[in-house]
Amino acid sequence: MGVFTRATASRSRTRTATLSGLAFLGASALVLTGCSSPGGGDGGDNERPEGDLTMKIGTLLPQTGQLAFLGPPEEAGVGLAVKEVNDADLGIEIDVTYGDSGDPDNKAFATTVPKLLGEGVSAIVGAASSGVTKLVIDEVTGAGVIQFSPANTSADFTTWDDNNLFWRTAPSDVLQGEVLGNLIAEDGNETLGIMYLNDSYGTGLTNFTKEAFENAGGEVVEEVSYNAGDTTFDAQISSLKAANPDAIALIAFEETKTIVPGLSGYPAEKMYFVDGNLADYSKDFPAGTLTGAKGTLPGLDTDELGDFTDRLQSFWQDEGNDELTDYSYAAESYDAVVLLALAALQAGSVEGADIAAELQSVSGGGDEKGEKCETFEDCAKLINDGTAIDFDGYSGPVTFDENGDPTEATIGIHQYKEDNTYERIN
Structure with a gap:
């Protein structure tokens, strides 16, 4: 145990065979072919329109089904991020609607997705299950809406024909x-x-x-x-x-x-x-x-998350919920919302395609390397000042590649x- 190594991932799936409790996907080692870049942002040089933005998002997370134990920490992560983005009052407000993904057996997603799309959301955070996402990704991205999963790990999504609208903060399997x-x-x-x-x-x-x-x-x-x-x-x-x-x-x-x-x-x-x-x-x-x-x-150990878990518990229980006993994918869910908000702020738009065009940039994965920042407030202030950013979140540095995959993960x-x-x- 305790070996620290760098693992690489490519389209040919050639990898090292060394154990790593902390493994990183090196962006320089990725072989990226056949995909147009969803990044391409200008790193904060956009002319932003006057007035604040209001971005509608929905969640497609498991309130029922086989992965229901992941629902509370994921929804708590989303809710805390929405609260902190709105409290910051720095040019963007988020309106969130929570929805159940269920699983491929109970098919709760079949009701949730059309409802969210009908409400005009810019992005849907979810699903947790790769199996569920495979059943809805074409419907969501085909509508011009971002699907941003905090927990999908199937390698199939790296090369999915998704109009550059599928993103994830969880690393590939x-x-x-x-x-x-x-x-x-x-x-x-x-x-x-x-x-x-x-x-x-x-x-x-x-x-x-x-x-x-x-x-x-x-x-x-x-x-x-x-x-x-x-x-x-x-x-x-x-x-x-x-x-x-x-x-x-x-x-x-x-x-x-x-x-x-x-x-x-x-x-x-x-x-x-x-x-x-x-x-x-x-x-x-x-x-x-x-x-x-x-x-x-x-994901990181809870000891490495600072006061994040305390804030998460406080928010979740203030909403009338039972104490969280699991933090799986809470950080990834939180970071997904923050990244969406930062990308929308940088784009000066709440259109799905416009937000997607800036996600790689705000994560620090574009050609222009921005200034490091670790909170929505700090990052948003830099964007509002016209400065390119590189957001590092609670799930890790993120640093998206051209496929919407994080290139660094633990x-x-x-x-x-x-x-x-x-x-x-x-």
Whole structure:
């Protein structure tokens, strides 16, 4: 543990095979072909119209469905950012409408997306699930509206034909898979069994994890999949146990609550989770069920977020909600809103295409390197003074490439304690 390395991602998916608890995608190492740049902004030289801007945004985040545990921290991140942008009173105000994405099974998104588009939003923050985004991205971006996900990690979106309107603050699974595969190998495991959800998220992350593990000298001895909506997993669990792997990776969502009891007798310290199922299971399993299990999750440690989590809790509870117990993708959601506001302010427009044209620039990913700033207020003041900016947020430096992907990201390694909650260990 504790190895610090630079991982690169390219269209050919050539990557290093070194474990990294803190891995960065180097912008200079990216191979970018076949895409026009959504950046192209002038870094703050636009003639901004007189008067303040009002930007309408909507959320497409999981209030129900398999990823409902991610809904509260993501909505809290959005809400706090909206409040702080509006409180700053620096030329832009945000009007937000919250909506449920659900999941591909309950299809709440089918009602939410048309409603938000009908309200004339400039951007939709979401979805959390890559599977949901695949079902709505063409509808959203085809309407000229930005879709900005704080949690989509499928590598497919890097080359999606999205009119340069899809952006994300979460890193591609190219990186998470590399970190996970190498973590499992570094822990001394020579064989691996994988159980995964058969959708774009599950299949992509499985492939990248398998490739990294095999490049590190390991062998994947069994791969079993299940479909969204499945409620029994006896056949898959039997296949995994029969293969007798040294370790098992569960690339799953809420179904984990059913899968884990079926693996009773398998050593918890040989089980590995991912961002889709790294959750608080203290109310779901007897104490000690997951002791020693590990998992990967994009984002900084809460200790590195300063007072962000305190502000988040205060805002969320002031809104009448229960205390947050999970901060997964809260920072990415917050940064998504701040970036949208800064790009709109720089563009002097709340049209989706105009905002998108400035997102790469305000993140520091354009040709002109702007002045570093870390809060909406500081960045907005620079923009209003005509200064190019480079926003670094709570999710990391961001620094978008020409595909709307962050080129720098952190993947944390976490381990479960006796009470079935987890803590970051790297």
